[in-house]
Each structure stands twice: as structure tokens, then as C-alpha cells.
Amino acid sequence: MSEFSGVTRIHLMGIGGSGMSSLAGLLFQMGCTVSGCDLERGACIESLESRGVECLVGHSHEHVERFDPQLVIYSSAIAENCTELSFARERGVRTVGRGRALSWMFNQAEGVGVAGTHGKTTTSSMISLILERAGLSPTVYVGAEVQDIGANARLGEGAAFVAELDESDGSFEYFHPSLAVVTNIDWDHVDHFRSREDVVEAFVRFAEGRKTHAPLVVCAEDEGAREMLQLLEGREVTGPVVRYGWGHVWDWGALDLLHRPGGGVSCVVCRRGEMMGRIEMAVSGAHNVLNALAALAVSDALGVPFASAAEALRTFRGAKRRLETLGTRHGVLVVDDYAHHPTELAATLDAMRKAHPGRRLVAVFQPHRYSRTAAFLGPLASVLEGADIVLLLPVYGAGEAVLSEVSSEEIADRMRSNGRSCYLCENEEKALSTLEALTREGDVLLTLGAGSISRLGGLFLDGTGVGR
Structure with a gap:
């Protein structure tokens, strides 16, 4: 992580957001002195403060003077003319957006990048738990607390870096995964994307940016994801495409979906037409079955046996604020x-x-x-x-x-x-x-x-x- 070489004091503006608080947690676990500020105090800030990260309310040039950071990381919610950000730049402090800063860490690792308009938090949480239970000790960066891990970010000892990648401001294009996931593509973040076609094109660029020979795991049931694959045809992109969806025609499929009264789902899983067995999950909804298929495809590509992955999914309790x-x-x-x-x-x-x-x-x-x-x-x-x-x-x-x-x-x-x-x-x-x-x-x-x-x-x- 050469971009962080010699950097020990880092200040995060907008630290109370889910993505920024996750990044702050990783940097703190790396041994950096981390500080931050936001317009109001919330649960994410309280969690960081309990671990020793000093956070202030509001934005002021006095924060820069007080913490004397070597690097200021700011969220997309921070205006370019914010007084605190401008003051840091006038003092010669290096400043960088959240997405770019996270990509500096991710791109140096065996990055598993989970993107998609919907479902990426739960999917990345499932993948993180499966890899953790398999003994791979991944680094984890998720936009909500993974209840089974007890945090939204954790520095692991293994080679894998599982990250939920945010498309809202286009910053996911900074990332070059060793294994990429696209859960679905829908029009959202209308302040950044003028049309649904703009969103699809952004995901095409994301898919093109993955590392050489990196697999691309895609939900074949989603219209936007299928459009992305069509646009990728004929382009100079290497790496296999792994499709998942309902039935047995995909690389990973789900059959015989059952919804349990009171919550939870189960289904039979097949891999390239071969019945692998039934998975049971405590989380509800057909959408979470699709999320689980993506997680199974990723864990299989990383060498985790199906039985081990299925057991992790059985105990998966979900992410905060997701049902x-x-x-x-x-x-x-x-x-x-x-x-x-x-x-x-x-x-x-x-x-x-x-x-x-x-x-x-x-x-x-x-x-x-x-x-x-x-x-x-x-x-x-x-x-x-x-x-x-x-x-x-x-x-x-x-x-x-x-x-x-x-x-x-x-x-x-x-x-x-x-x-x-x-x-x-x-x-x-x-x-x-x-x-x-x-x-x-x-x-x-x-x-x-x-x-x-x-x-x-x-x-x-x-x-x-x-x-x-």
C-alpha cells in the first residue's frame, strides 16, 4: 500500500457515514492515528469513539490545526468548497475521496469486489462470513455491521479483501478486483446518473477494469446485468463469466424455494447442473437466495467446499438494517x-x-x-x-x-x-x-x-x- 507509506495521521471528513466509518475502522486497525468529523453524532461515530477514534461534530479549519493530519479523506457528501477541506489543501495536506483511498488498499490485495444497485451489503456480508468460517481470515469492508462479525470492517490476515463497492458516485471504477460480483443493475443515484443507460455503461467499465483473468459473477436473472454482458461481448476483457439464477440452466442455480413461516428460506442448489444439496437460511426473501448464490459462486472460486459454505449460510444472521x-x-x-x-x-x-x-x-x-x-x-x-x-x-x-x-x-x-x-x-x-x-x-x-x-x-x- 505504497500510497499510505509514511502516513500515520489520517483525518476523515464525513466519518459518520457507513462507508467512511468502515474505512476509518480499517485504518485504525492498521495502526494509524485516526480522527474524524461529521455534521451530527450517530451510531457509527459512537462505535468508533469506543475504540479510541476521536470524532468532532461539524466542519472547521480548527480540526486540521488540532489533528495535524498527513492525509485527509473526505466523503462524497463533502462539498469541494467546504472550509475545512479548503484549509487542509492550503496547508499542503494531501486530500483524497473515500473511494480512491479505499482502492489503494483493495487493489494491492486479492480483492473480491461486490457491486450492484441492490443486495451488495448482504452479499458481501455472506461472502465475508463464509471465508472467515473457512479459515481464510479475509479483510472485510461492508456498508453495514455484519452481525456475525460484529463490525462493518475488519483487518484480516489472509490474502482476500472482501469489499462492498459503491456505484453512487462512480468511484467503484477505481477498483480492479481479482474476482468481481454484479448482483443487479438498476437506475438509482439520479443526481449522478442521468439515465438507466448511464448506470449500465458504468458497470461495463467496472467489469472491464477487473484484473486479467478475473472471474465475473453475475445474476443472470437481472435485465440490467444481462445488458452489461451483451455490451461486454467482443471487447478485450479476459476472465470467465459465472452466471447464477433460478433453475438449473446457470452455473449456479436455486430450485424448490421454500419460505418458512416466521422467517427464513431454503432451496436446493445446483452447480452447472449438478445437485449440490439444500441450503437453509435464517434470513428471508427470494432476493436473499440470489445473494446466497452469488456468495456460493465466489466461495467456490476461492476453493471453499460447498458443505462449509452452506453451513456458514445456515448460521448467517444478516447485516444491520437488512430485514x-x-x-x-x-x-x-x-x-x-x-x-x-x-x-x-x-x-x-x-x-x-x-x-x-x-x-x-x-x-x-x-x-x-x-x-x-x-x-x-x-x-x-x-x-x-x-x-x-x-x-x-x-x-x-x-x-x-x-x-x-x-x-x-x-x-x-x-x-x-x-x-x-x-x-x-x-x-x-x-x-x-x-x-x-x-x-x-x-x-x-x-x-x-x-x-x-x-x-x-x-x-x-x-x-x-x-x-x-
Whole structure:
């Protein structure tokens, strides 16, 4: 890692984000003196502080003076004209974006790069656990805490570096995997990608950037991924393509899918037409079966026996905020999920329907970013109709400028025009009081979104007097 040679003091701006906190954890485990700052204190910062990383709230040139860093790493949420960043550059401190900094470590290792619009957190978590249980001691970088590992990043002793690669700002193109995974390709991050075609082209460039002879593991069920493969045909790209999907026609396939009441799935797995056996998983949803197939394909390519990988998947508890069961209160089961795109919401609602047949689904959704909400108003309204009761919180801007013409009211209007009612809640207090009145024993309460809604489930569980 020549780019880090001689660097011992590193300051991270935007350290509270999932990707930045993971990177901070790796750098700290490497022995660097790590500091950071963000606009507010959250769970990621509290975790880092408990390990000895000093974090400050806000952005100020005083941070640079105080910590005297040799390198400043900044997230994509940090504006180029941020006073703290500008001051660091004026002092001659080297500055670099998060994606580029992570790629310096990844590209020197046997990198397993997991990319895709949806599912990359869970897939990279599954791969990390399988390799860990197989004794390969991988370095891990994931955008959420892997519950079986107890962290979102860990410095391993083995050659493999498993990383969830973020396409949101195009930085995944800095990475050159020894083994690449593409779970799916969908239009998202509309502030960066003008169209679905732009997203597909970015993934083509990512696939072209993998190391010579590096395998490419792709979900053959996904239309966007198939388009990527078509565009790659005839180009000077070496390395085998490993396809996975439903049935036995792919390199890795799933048959006889069963959804267990109360949660969990099982299926028969075949490899190039050969029946390998049935896998059992505690996580729910057909989408997680596809994620597991990707993980099995990767572990097979790295020499892990199927039986060992299947056993790791059997014990896999998932990643934080991915269909995470928080608890039960007065007979109401509370599940928290990061879903914020229509495709993700559809998968989550379908998984919960199949895991909890006959129970009411009460969904509280917080739209994430004004740009995404504006682009998907219609699809968001349609997919939320899959819940029995819907509560809508205001849009979580995630640093974007407020667009007065874009709001949760627009989603509600579209739902009402389709004959479905919903409840508009101006804040989490109103959402909690509405839930107090609406929920009853046997309900499944889903808190959905990528913003501050992650607090809501815990607040509901701490309350009293729910149920009728």
C-alpha cells in the first residue's frame, strides 16, 4: 500500500457515514492515528469513539490545526468548497475521496469486489462470513455491521479483501478486483446518473477494469446485468463469466424455494447442473437466495467446499438494517430495513408477506433524497400499496437542497388516486402516536428507509400502551 507509506495521521471528513466509518475502522486497525468529523453524532461515530477514534461534530479549519493530519479523506457528501477541506489543501495536506483511498488498499490485495444497485451489503456480508468460517481470515469492508462479525470492517490476515463497492458516485471504477460480483443493475443515484443507460455503461467499465483473468459473477436473472454482458461481448476483457439464477440452466442455480413461516428460506442448489444439496437460511426473501448464490459462486472460486459454505449460510444472521428483527412489543413484531428504492421496497414487502402470511404489514417509510423521490414518485406509491397500512415521514434530504415541489405528500396523493389511504406524519413523534393508535397484536411493523428512520423501531419498542 505504497500510497499510505509514511502516513500515520489520517483525518476523515464525513466519518459518520457507513462507508467512511468502515474505512476509518480499517485504518485504525492498521495502526494509524485516526480522527474524524461529521455534521451530527450517530451510531457509527459512537462505535468508533469506543475504540479510541476521536470524532468532532461539524466542519472547521480548527480540526486540521488540532489533528495535524498527513492525509485527509473526505466523503462524497463533502462539498469541494467546504472550509475545512479548503484549509487542509492550503496547508499542503494531501486530500483524497473515500473511494480512491479505499482502492489503494483493495487493489494491492486479492480483492473480491461486490457491486450492484441492490443486495451488495448482504452479499458481501455472506461472502465475508463464509471465508472467515473457512479459515481464510479475509479483510472485510461492508456498508453495514455484519452481525456475525460484529463490525462493518475488519483487518484480516489472509490474502482476500472482501469489499462492498459503491456505484453512487462512480468511484467503484477505481477498483480492479481479482474476482468481481454484479448482483443487479438498476437506475438509482439520479443526481449522478442521468439515465438507466448511464448506470449500465458504468458497470461495463467496472467489469472491464477487473484484473486479467478475473472471474465475473453475475445474476443472470437481472435485465440490467444481462445488458452489461451483451455490451461486454467482443471487447478485450479476459476472465470467465459465472452466471447464477433460478433453475438449473446457470452455473449456479436455486430450485424448490421454500419460505418458512416466521422467517427464513431454503432451496436446493445446483452447480452447472449438478445437485449440490439444500441450503437453509435464517434470513428471508427470494432476493436473499440470489445473494446466497452469488456468495456460493465466489466461495467456490476461492476453493471453499460447498458443505462449509452452506453451513456458514445456515448460521448467517444478516447485516444491520437488512430485514433486521428489532423485537416484539404487545404482539407487534418490529423489523427494520434500509430499503429506499422501489425495487428494494418490493423485495422487502414480498419477503415479509411470505415470512408472515396472514399478518398485517404496517409500513413506515421515509423517502431518501429529493432527487430520488422526484424520479420515483409513481413507483414508490405503487410499491407501497403492498403494505396494509402505510405511514409516510417527510423526505430525508441527506444533504441535498430542499425541493419544495417534492414531498411525501406527492406520494400520498398518488396512493389516494389509486384508492389507497395512508397517514402523513410530520415527524417521528407523530408517527409514534399514530402507531400507538393503529397497531394491534399480530401486526408486523416495518420501518423503511436509509435516513434517520432507523431510530423509530427502537423508540416504538420502548413505549407503552400499544395494541388493541
